[in-house]
Amino acid sequence: MAPQLDAYFKSVDDLSSNFVERLSQAVAIPSISAEDERRPDVVKMGHFLKKQLEDLGAHMEARELGQQPHKEHLTLPPAIIGRYPAKKDESKRTVLVYGHYDVQPANLSDGWNTEPFKLTVDEQGRMYGRGSTDDKGPVLGWVNAIEAHQKAGVEFPVNLLMCFEGMEEYGSEGLDDFIIQECKPGKFFEDADVCCISDNYWLGTKKPCLTYGLRGCSYYSIEISGPGQDLHSGVYGGTAHEPMTDLVRVMASLVDEEGNILIPGIKELVAPVTEEEKEVYKNIDFTMDNLYESLGSKTGLFESKERTLMGRWRFPSLSLHGVEGAFSAPGAKTVIPAKVTGKFSIRTVPNMEPADVDELVFKYVNDVFAKLKTKNKLNVSLQHAGKWWVASPNHPNFTAAAKAVERVWGVKPDLTREGGSIPVTLTFEQATGKNVLLLPMGSSTDAAHSINEKLDKRNYIEGTKLLGSYLHYIAEEPMDQ
Amino acid sequence: MAPQLDAYFKSVDDLSSNFVERLSQAVAIPSISAEDERRPDVVKMGHFLKKQLEDLGAHMEARELGQQPHKEHLTLPPAIIGRYPAKKDESKRTVLVYGHYDVQPANLSDGWNTEPFKLTVDEQGRMYGRGSTDDKGPVLGWVNAIEAHQKAGVEFPVNLLMCFEGMEEYGSEGLDDFIIQECKPGKFFEDADVCCISDNYWLGTKKPCLTYGLRGCSYYSIEISGPGQDLHSGVYGGTAHEPMTDLVRVMASLVDEEGNILIPGIKELVAPVTEEEKEVYKNIDFTMDNLYESLGSKTGLFESKERTLMGRWRFPSLSLHGVEGAFSAPGAKTVIPAKVTGKFSIRTVPNMEPADVDELVFKYVNDVFAKLKTKNKLNVSLQHAGKWWVASPNHPNFTAAAKAVERVWGVKPDLTREGGSIPVTLTFEQATGKNVLLLPMGSSTDAAHSINEKLDKRNYIEGTKLLGSYLHYIAEEPMDQ
Numbered sequence: 015m016a017p018q019l020d021a022y023f024k025s026v027d028d029l030s031s032n033f034v035e036r037l038s039q040a041v042a043i044p045s046i047s048a049e050d051e052r053r054p055d056v057v058k059m060g061h062f063l064k065k066q067l068e069d070l071g072a073h074m075e076a077r078e079l080g081q082q083p084h085k086e087h088l089t090l091p092p093a094i095i096g097r098y099p100a101k102k103d104e105s106k107r108t109v110l111v112y113g114h115y116d117v118q119p120a121n122l123s124d125g126w127n128t129e130p131f132k133l134t135v136d137e138q139g140r141m142y143g144r145g146s147t148d149d150k151g152p153v154l155g156w157v158n159a160i161e162a163h164q165k166a167g168v169e170f171p172v173n174l175l176m177c178f179e180g181m182e183e184y185g186s187e188g189l190d191d192f193i194i195q196e197c198k199p200g201k202f203f204e205d206a207d208v209c210c211i212s213d214n215y216w217l218g219t220k221k222p223c224l225t226y227g228l229r230g231c232s233y234y235s236i237e238i239s240g241p242g243q244d245l246h247s248g249v250y251g252g253t254a255h256e257p258m259t260d261l262v263r264v265m266a267s268l269v270d271e272e273g274n275i276l277i278p279g280i281k282e283l284v285a286p287v288t289e290e291e292k293e294v295y296k297n298i299d300f301t302m303d304n305l306y307e308s309l310g311s312k313t314g315l316f317e318s319k320e321r322t323l324m325g326r327w328r329f330p331s332l333s334l335h336g337v338e339g340a341f342s343a344p345g346a347k348t349v350i351p352a353k354v355t356g357k358f359s360i361r362t363v364p365n366m367e368p369a370d371v372d373e374l375v376f377k378y379v380n381d382v383f384a385k386l387k388t389k390n391k392l393n394v395s396l397q398h399a400g401k402w403w404v405a406s407p408n409h410p411n412f413t414a415a416a417k418a419v420e421r422v423w424g425v426k427p428d429l430t431r432e433g434g435s436i437p438v439t440l441t442f443e444q445a446t447g448k449n450v451l452l453l454p455m456g457s458s459t460d461a462a463h464s465i466n467e468k469l470d471k472r473n474y475i476e477g478t479k480l481l482g483s484y485l486h487y488i489a490e491e492p493m494d495q
Numbered sequence: 496m497a498p499q500l501d502a503y504f505k506s507v508d509d510l511s512s513n514f515v516e517r518l519s520q521a522v523a524i525p526s527i528s529a530e531d532e533r534r535p536d537v538v539k540m541g542h543f544l545k546k547q548l549e550d551l552g553a554h555m556e557a558r559e560l561g562q563q564p565h566k567e568h569l570t571l572p573p574a575i576i577g578r579y580p581a582k583k584d585e586s587k588r589t590v591l592v593y594g595h596y597d598v599q600p601a602n603l604s605d606g607w608n609t610e611p612f613k614l615t616v617d618e619q620g621r622m623y624g625r626g627s628t629d630d631k632g633p634v635l636g637w638v639n640a641i642e643a644h645q646k647a648g649v650e651f652p653v654n655l656l657m658c659f660e661g662m663e664e665y666g667s668e669g670l671d672d673f674i675i676q677e678c679k680p681g682k683f684f685e686d687a688d689v690c691c692i693s694d695n696y697w698l699g700t701k702k703p704c705l706t707y708g709l710r711g712c713s714y715y716s717i718e719i720s721g722p723g724q725d726l727h728s729g730v731y732g733g734t735a736h737e738p739m740t741d742l743v744r745v746m747a748s749l750v751d752e753e754g755n756i757l758i759p760g761i762k763e764l765v766a767p768v769t770e771e772e773k774e775v776y777k778n779i780d781f782t783m784d785n786l787y788e789s790l791g792s793k794t795g796l797f798e799s800k801e802r803t804l805m806g807r808w809r810f811p812s813l814s815l816h817g818v819e820g821a822f823s824a825p826g827a828k829t830v831i832p833a834k835v836t837g838k839f840s841i842r843t844v845p846n847m848e849p850a851d852v853d854e855l856v857f858k859y860v861n862d863v864f865a866k867l868k869t870k871n872k873l874n875v876s877l878q879h880a881g882k883w884w885v886a887s888p889n890h891p892n893f894t895a896a897a898k899a900v901e902r903v904w905g906v907k908p909d910l911t912r913e914g915g916s917i918p919v920t921l922t923f924e925q926a927t928g929k930n931v932l933l934l935p936m937g938s939s940t941d942a943a944h945s946i947n948e949k950l951d952k953r954n955y956i957e958g959t960k961l962l963g964s965y966l967h968y969i970a971e972e973p974m975d976q
Contacts, residue, residue, distance in 0.1 A: 048826040119828060125724070184827065215730070229729060233827045242791015243606070246944035248710060248915025249696070251842050252754055252812030253786060253803050255794045259750055259815055266747035269740055271867040273733055305734060310723015310833075313736045313870040322734050331733030333831050334740055336821030341838060343819065345529040346665065346714045346878045347600060348840055349944055350814050352791075357822060359829055361732050386752040389794040397827045434729025463727035463830055 017171070017486035019421065023479050025166035026158065030475045033158045034141065036066065037474065038133040040115075040150040041143035047091070047116035047184040056091040056180045059115045063153065063178055064094050070160050072176070073100035075202075079181075079188035090188045091116065091180030095202055098160055098174045102205070107489055108173040110206035110446065112438060113153035113213060114182030117145035118463045125465045139471035147456035147469035152212035152477065153178055155455055159482035171489035175203055179438070182213075185233070185398030190441045197445035208411040208488060209442045209450040212481065214432050216457045217323075218304040222419045222480075224412055225452035227327060227431030228439055230362035230402035232371050236264055236379060239353035240390035247348045255388045257354045258340055264392075265356045267382045269332040273315050273325070275360070279374045280330060283366040287328065295320040298428050308458045327431035331361045357397075361433060368399040400437025409449040414487035421487075422480045453484060498652070498967035500902065504960050506647035507639065511956045514639045515622065517547065518955065519614040521596075521631045522624035528572070528597035528665040537572040537661045540596045544634065544659055545575050551641050553657070554581035556683075560662075560669035571669045572597065572661030576683055579641055579655045583686070588970055589654040591687035591927065593919060594634035594694060595663030598626035599944045606946045620952035628937035628950035633693035633958065634659055636936055640963035652970035656684055660919070663694075666714070666879030671922045678926035689892040689969060690923045690931040693962065695913045697938045698804075699785040703900045703961075705893055706933035708808060708912030709920055711843035711883035713852050717745055717860060720834035721871035728829045736869045738835045739821055745873075746837045748863045750813040754796050754806070756841070760855045761811060764847040768809065776801040779909050789939045808912035812842045838878075842914060849880040881918025890930040895968035902968075903961045934965060 026033075045059035046052040064074045074096035082088040094115070102108070120130035126142075128134040133143040141151075156176065163170050177196075181187045196202040214225055238257040245254065269275055300319055306312050316322045325331065338355040341347045362371060379394040406412075407429045419427040432452070443450045455477035461467045507514075526540035527533040545555045555577035563569040575596070583589070601611035607623075609615040614624040626632075637657065644651050658677075662668045677683040695706055719738040726735065750756055781800055787793050797803045806812065819836040822828045843852060860875040887893075888910045900908040913933070924931045936958035942948045 048828060049824070118830075119824065119826075231729060231829065233829065240790075240792055240794040243942060243947060244945040245790070246915060246942075247812070247814035247816070247840060248712060248842060248913070249807065249939075249943070250790065251814045251914060252806035252810055253796055253914075254790055254792075255752065255796060256754075256814060258817070259754075260752055262743045262746040262815060263752065265743040271736065271741055271744065271869045273737075273740070309721075309726070309731065309735055311721055311735075311870075313721040315734055315736060325733035326730065329733055331728070333728035333732045333737060333829070334743060334821075335728070335828055335830055336739070336823050336832060337818050338823055338825060340815075340817030340823070341819075342817050342821070342823035343530070343600065345600075346838065346840075347529060347816055347944075348712065348714065348814070349599075349816055351817060352945075357827065359728060359732075359827075361729060388752045389792075432729070433732060433734075434727060458730075461724060462730070463828075464725040464833075466724060 017490065019483055019486060021166045022162055022168045022482055025162040026475060026479050029158065029162055029165060033475065033478060034471065036154050036157065037141065037146065037151055040154060041133040041145055042131055044131045045116045045180065046119050047181045048119055050085065050088055053088055053091065056116050060092050060094045060180050063115050066157050067096050070157065070164065071100060072096045072098040077192065079192055082187055093189060093192055094178040096176040099170060102173050106172050107207045108175055108205045109485060109488060110175040110177065110203055110209045110442065111156055112177045112209065112211045112442065114149045114179050115153060116180040116183050117148065118183050120144040127466055135471065140468045141471055141474065142466055142468040144467055146467055147460035148462035148467065149213045151469040151474050152455040155212060155478045155481045158478040162478065162482060171486045175206055185400065186438050189438060193441050194445045203446065206446045206448055208448050209446060210453055210484065211436060211439055211450065212453050212455050213436055214434065214452050214454045215460055215462065216454055217298065217300045217428060217430055219457045219459055221299045221425055221428060222423050223428040223430040223454060224407065224415050225430050225432050225454060226407040226412065227404040228402060228435055229327065229433050230368065230400050230437065231359050231435040232362060232368055232399040233359040233397040234375060235395050235397055236261065236356040237353065237393040238390050241352040244352045245350040247350050250350055255390050256350050257390050258351055260383065260386055260388045260390050261337065261354050261356050263386060264379060264382050265334055265358065268358060273331060275330060275332045277374055277378045280371065283370060284330060285364040295323050298323060298430065304458060326433040328363060330363055330366060332358060334358045361435065362402050364402055364404060366402065368401055372396055400435045401440050403440040403443065405443065405450055410491040410493045411449040411451045411488060414491040415451050415453055415484050417487045418480055418483035421483050422476055498971065500964055500967060502647045503643055503649045503963055506643040507956060507960050510643055510646060514956065514959060515952065517635050517638065518622065518627065518632055521635060522614040522626055523612055525612045526597045526661065527600050528662045529600055531566065531569055534569055534572065537597050541573050541575045541661050544596050547638050548577050551638065551645065552581060553577045553579040558673065560673055563668055574670060574673055575659040577657040580651060583654050587653050588688045589656055589686045590966060590969060591656040591658065591684055591690045591923065592637055593658045593690065593692045593923065595630045595660045596634060597661045597664050598629065599664050601625040608947055616952065621949045622952055622955065623947055623949045625948055627948055628941035629943035629948065630694045632950040632955050633936040636693060636959045636962045639959040643959065643963060652967045656687055666881065667919050670919060674922050675926045684927065687927045687929055689929050690927060691934055691965065692917060692920055692931065693934050693936050694917055695915060695933050695935045696941055696943065697935055698779065698781045698909060698911055700938045700940055702780045702906055702909060703904050704909040704911040704935060705888065705896050706911050706913050706935060707888040707893065708885040709883060710808065710914050710916055711849065711881050711918065712840050712916040713843060713849055713880040714840040714878040715856060716876050716878055717742065717837040718834065718874040719871050722833040725833045726831040728831050731831055736871050737831050738871050739832055741864065741867055741869045741871050742818065742835050742837050744867060745860060745863050746815055746839065749839060754812060756811060756813045758855055758859045761852065764851060765811060766845045773801065776804050779804060779911065785939060807914040809844060811844055811847060813839060815839045842916065843883050845883055845885060847883065849882055853877055881916045882921050884921040884924065886924065886931055891972040891974045892930040892932045892969060895972040896932050896934055896965050898968045899961055899964035902964050903957055
């Protein structure tokens with residue numbers, strides 16, 4: 015019979031203002047993993063999270079992950095792991111949940127309407143702040159669920175294992191080995207029955223979804239250098255090879271204006287689309303207007319919903335992120351930059367093996383550069399790579415989640431894939447050998463990684479109910495697999 | 496007969512440590528004209544200069560130039576103008592000198608070995624600091640010359656008119672109209688007999704030169720925008736037109752890796768090279784090693800000295816300076832920038848009319864963009880333009896300067912042109928109707944506009960002697976022109 019959840023739901027509603035305050039405290043800590051000087055804030059955020067859960071009686075540990083690869087002077091932020099209840103109840107299933115407490119960079123000067131590290135709630139209940147939806151809101155959703163059960167006097171339905179990291183926005187440095195170790199017999203995560211990750215978004219703004227696939231991401235740097243120092247373009251323009259001239263030519267050779275990747279061999283690595291697959295896309299609740307609303311423009315590459323969704327989930331894409339070392343400030347500076355580094359990444363899909371992609375990228379970039387016959391130097395390198403992931407949406411883990419969604423939101427969720435990469439998903443699947451579910455809290459207009467990132471208060475509060483409900487449903491879902 | 500200069504020279508040597516201290520005080524003021532928030536420092540620098548000259552008995556005025564075009568909230572820094580002696584001596588010639596007290600942007604993080612705004616002198620007498628050679632050293636050279644005459648009890652040979660501006664590194668905004676006005680009958684600069692500007696560099700590191708030509712500079716912005724805000728490349732990569740993808744394609748179409756400008760019609764605007772002209776280049780004291788030393792690399796476009804000098808003085812060049820709005824920090828950020836602005840400039844030569852160049856640039860960029868068939872928006876615009884200039888090196892103004900160089904440095908100067916642009920040169924020539932001389936103080940390795948900008952102490956002290964000597968020679972040079 016269906017779980018009794020009314021008391022839990024009422025408790026969540028009663029505590030909602032505390033939950034918003036908890037998120038506000040978390041957003042106030044600028045835990046930017048990509049900026050070296052913010053590392054102490056990332057660590058501070060980890061300990062804030064640990065304290066919150068300890069205050070609720072959970073057993074928590076901050077596990078050191080060593081020094082950061084390629085930046086040996088930097089200590090990685092700890093993995094914050096825990097168990098609730100602190101002592102395992104052998105009669106209950108064990109659910110391993112994951113989230114991350116680090117965030118993307120953000121500056122008011124980037125164009126934010128509000129201070130990025132001050133949670134600002136508008137009259138429509140939109141809660142603006144870096145990390146609000148990616149991923150502090152969902153992480154605190156688990157904390158809120160525990161607190162709401164306690165206040166409601168409702169028994170917690172499962173053993174909850176928690177794994178929260180502080181390097182997700184920088185390639186989850188150091189986490190894979192840790193997870194693999196802790197999933198072995200006798201270790202912290204050994205007894206997980208299923209895994210759940212809340213770190214993605216609804217397709218649109220109305221209908222919840224469960225996600226069973228992710229694209230991978232391989233992030234590259236193209237460094238081109240020549241002169242010993244930046245030069246005055248008046249004095250040296252027309253006499254020396256200019257690194258920027260070479261860099262834009264190389265970057266322009268990677269992808270065309272229609273989004274086609276121009277690197278030979280990449281297309282051939284992609285698994286063919288099946289007829290059955292095409293059917294699935296037709297029924298997804300998504301419209302081109304959903305895309306235009308979240309884009310904030312009508313600059314979509316395709317006219318059809320199906321092709322757009324495939325462009326996001328099913329095919330690889332290549333984005334040029336920017337140039338380091340060139341003149342990037344407002345105004346006019348007549349400089350010839352001596353060393354410039356172009357940054358781009360490729361979103362990967364089945365069956366693209368990251369190592370194969372690297373090989374094709376390195377060969378192509380070196381070939382294009384060689385054709386330029388410039389005297390400048392090239393150094394192309396991989397910054398980090400995360401592999402794509404696809405799971406079975408028919409597993410009881412998904413069935414239980416679907417029931418929880420229907421109970422909280424009153425609708426059956428869409429089964430979707432995601433364009434973004436959460437490499438750790440694949441790691442959990444392989445290390446635990448169990449099914450991994452992606453259960454999103456936020457919606458498509460949350461602007462993760464952008465200016466004015468937000469989480470709607472409704473998604474945060476109902477999302478907290480959803481996470482708790484899912485634990486009740488998975489506790490009793492038949493599972494012979 | 497030759498002027499008596501020994502007492503003046505001794506006085507300069509005796510005061511040399513004071514002169515270095517004066518430069519140190521000037522460098523300490525970060526008078527960056529391209530950065531709005533530094534505007535108060537630019538104004539502070541102007542008043543520092545005014546005070547130095549007033550203390551030496553000069554009549555000085557700070558003339559307001561109004562608000563900054565396109566940035567009406569910003570007041571332009573004043574033109575600091577003056578006359579020494581304060582009361583005109585009708586028996587002497589009047590020399591109008593120009594310099595600028597603003598500097599290029601600079602941050603330690605750009606790669607400086609020392610604090611850019613702290614003058615740091617090494618054991619070889621290299622004085623490092625932003626503005627040391629461009630153009631605070633030369634400007635203070637005039638101040639030093641006045642002081643040295645006073646301390647030596649040597650009569651000042653001419654009436655010196657001074658015009659020092661604070662916007663040279665940002666297109667000399669507002670100065671042209673001011674100069675044109677002040678050169679009219681009854682105005683401040685009406686009685687100038689000749690003009691002298693010390694704001695460029697020797698070709699190499701050993702031999703002084705006199706400069707009779709400059710390239711112009713037309714600086715452009717290519718703004719490409721699409722989405723309403725920055726996007727997550729995982730979520731939107733493969734579904735939307737990306738501004739960076741379009742921008743690198745447009746930038747790559749402007750110039751090739753050998754420095755050839757790809758904009759149709761530009762080459763046709765350039766005056767043909769004459770045989771007589773080719774001879775001049777052969778005799779210039781310059782070697783490819785001079786280029787390589789100042790480049791800090793061997794990444795020159797050409798193998799011959801003549802072709803290299805023509806690339807610098809005689810032909811146009813196009814440099815890509817950078818991209819505003821994209822990811823420019825170290826590390827990895829998976830962002831699709833919503834609006835990016837590519838910056839580039841073209842160095843112009845006779846007979847390229849800036850208006851014609853604009854027309855060719857705008858048409859070409861719009862055509863290339865149109866061919867992309869992207870849904871993003873393009874806005875290409877001119878940030879600022881300064882026209883090229885070529886004077887007669889046979890004028891007594893140059894003859895007098897050549898004698899001064901020979902007296903101070905013991906060698907005949909090369910007659911050179913410059914790749915950089917000092918638009919005000921042309922303005923002075925047209926407004927006064929008199930000959931304009933460019934008399935450089937620094938050398939080719941000074942790294943103006945780059946990190947680790949410096950001025951050799953020897954160039955600063957001997958250069959101060961040179962500026963003073965020039966005034967003595969021009970005072971008595973026969974001038975029937």
